[in-house]
Amino acid sequence: MIKLHNITAGYNRVEIIKNINMDFEEGSITSIIGKNGCGKTTLLRTASNLLKPFRGEITIGGRDISRIPNKELAKKVSFLPQLRTVPNITVHNLVMHGRYPYLGFSRTPQKRDKEIVKKAIEHMELDNLINKNVHELSGGQRQKVYLAMILAQDTDIIFLDEPTTYLDINHQLEILEVIKNLKHMGKTIIMVLHDLNSALSSSDRICLMDKGEMVIHDTPQAVFDSREIDRIFRISSSQVSTGDEGTRQYIFYLK
C-alpha cells in the first residue's frame, strides 16, 4: 500500500501541490484528473519518488520511500513519463531495459530475465516486432513497447503519465485494455489522464485536483455524482449506458 502524508511539492521553491493526503488501494486503477497546470504530473512524480517533496512523507508498506535504495525501489515502483527520449534500439533491447534493477555488476541478463522479457513481449503481442527499431513504430505500438518494458520491470505499483495522449481512438482504447489487464495481474495502477470519459469508465478510483489541492478522491460514480468535475471544468456532463452489458460512458459539453 502506497500512502501520501501531507505532501507539499513543486519546482524551484514554488509550491505546485499542497497538503495532499491519500492512499492508493492495492490492485486497483486510480486516475488523477484536473485542469492543465493543476499539479497532476507533479503529484505523480512526487508519489513515485522522482521529485523530492518540500514537506510530508510517502510510504510503501510503512517504509519511507525516500529511504529505500534506488534499485530496491525500482523493483517496487515503475514510472512511465509522458515525454520520453526514444532510443535508437530494437523492441527487444528496450523491453530488456526493464530488467535493469535486477541485473548484477556485469549487467548481463540471466535466464530468468530473458524469460520475463519474452513473456512481457508476448503479453503485449509484440512478437512480430521484436527486432524492429523503436523509431520505426507507430505511436500506439511504441506505447505498447514501453508498457512491455514496465511489465518486464515487474513492479507491483505502476505510475503512468498520460499513457493515451497523442494516440488515435483505436490505440487509446487498446492501451486502456492493456492497463486493465495489468490490474488483473494484481498491479496497482496510478495514472494521469486528460480524457475524462476514459478516466471515469476505466478506473476504480478518481482523484480530482484543482489548483494544487485534492478536491475529491472516490469512486468514479461518487466523483461524477458530486458534480465537482462540472464545477472545476465549467462544463456539463451526462452519463449513458452502452452495449449489451450497459457499460457506463460519460459525455461532457459546454454549459
Add this chain to the structure above:
Amino acid sequence: MNMLQESSTQISFNKNSKGYNATVIALLIVLLLIGVFLSISIGSTRISLSEIISAMQQGDITSKTYRIISYVRIPRTLAALLAGCALSVSGAILQSVLNNSLASPGIIGVNAGAGLLAVLIAAFFPAFLNYTTIAAFTGALMAVLLVYFIARRTGASRMAIVLSGVAVSSFIGAMTDTVLTLKPDAAIERTAFLIGGFSGITMGRLSFAGCLIVLAFFIALILGYDMNILTLGDQSAKSLGLNVARVRFVFLILAAMLAGSAISIAGLLGFVGLIVPHVSRIVVGYDNRILIPVSGLLGSIFTLLCDLLARVLFAPFEIPVGIIMSFLGGPFFIYLLIKGRRGLLYD
C-alpha cells in the same frame, strides 16, 4: 507477481547480432594490426616485417633499425593508437550521455581548459614547457569539473551541461586570448598545440596518459549498459533505479580523462571525437556496450592512417596530422550527411 506463469509461447530472438558484432570487432582488430605494422614500417626509412622481427629479437641497441623502431616508430604508433581511441570513445560517451549529435570533447570545455593551461605555461613559465602535457590534462579536467558544478546547480540536465560547457569554453577562451594579447610570443606554442600531432613523442610522455586512457576505456566498457539506460531520458532512467546525476558525472569525468589524456599526448585533435562515433553507430548501432569498443578501434585505425599519410604524403616534410584528419574526415562526414544514412544523426 510472477510473470513466468503467464505464457509459454516460444519467440525467436535475433541471434545474428552477436555474431555480426564479433565479426566487426575481429575485422577491426585485423585492420588495426595492419595499421600498426604500416606505421612502424613506413617512414623516411622503410623497414620490412622481417627486419622489424629480427631487430626486435636481437634487441641490439647500437642497431639503427632497432633505435628507429624503439625510440621513434613504436612511441609514435602507440601515441596515435591511444589518442585516436581516447578521443573517439570520449566523443561516443558524450554523444550518448548528452543525447547530442554535435557533442565532442570540446563541448564540455576540454579543449578550452587544456588550451588555457598550455598558453599560460608558454607565456609565464617557459622554463616548464616540458610540462605542457600534464598542464593541458589538468586544464581539461578542471574545465569539465567547472562545467559540471555549474550545471549541477540547475539539476545537471543534458541541456544544462551543454549550455554551461559553451559558456565556460567561451569564458576560458577569452582568458586565453587575453594572455595571448599580453604575451604574443606564446602564440607560437599555442598554434602547434592547436593543430596537434605526434612528432617527437617519447615513451616517457606517453606512460602517464596511456595508463589513464586504458583505465578510463575499461571503466567505460563496464558502464556501457548504464549508458544505454541513461539514453532513455532522466525520468525513465531514475525510475529504473539508475542514479542519474552520479552516473552522468562519472561519464563526464571519464570523457574528460580520455580527451584530456589524448590532448596531453597529441594536442587538439578534435575532429576524430566527433566523426568516429557517428560512423561507428552506422556500423554497429546504438548499443554502447559494442559502440565503445568499436569507436575505440575505429578511432585508433583512423588516427594511425592519418598520421601515416601526414608522414609520407610530402616526405621528407611532415604535415600536422590534424590537417590531414580534417581534409579526410570533413568531406567523408558531409558525404554521409548528404546520403542520409540511417543512424547518422543521434536523435
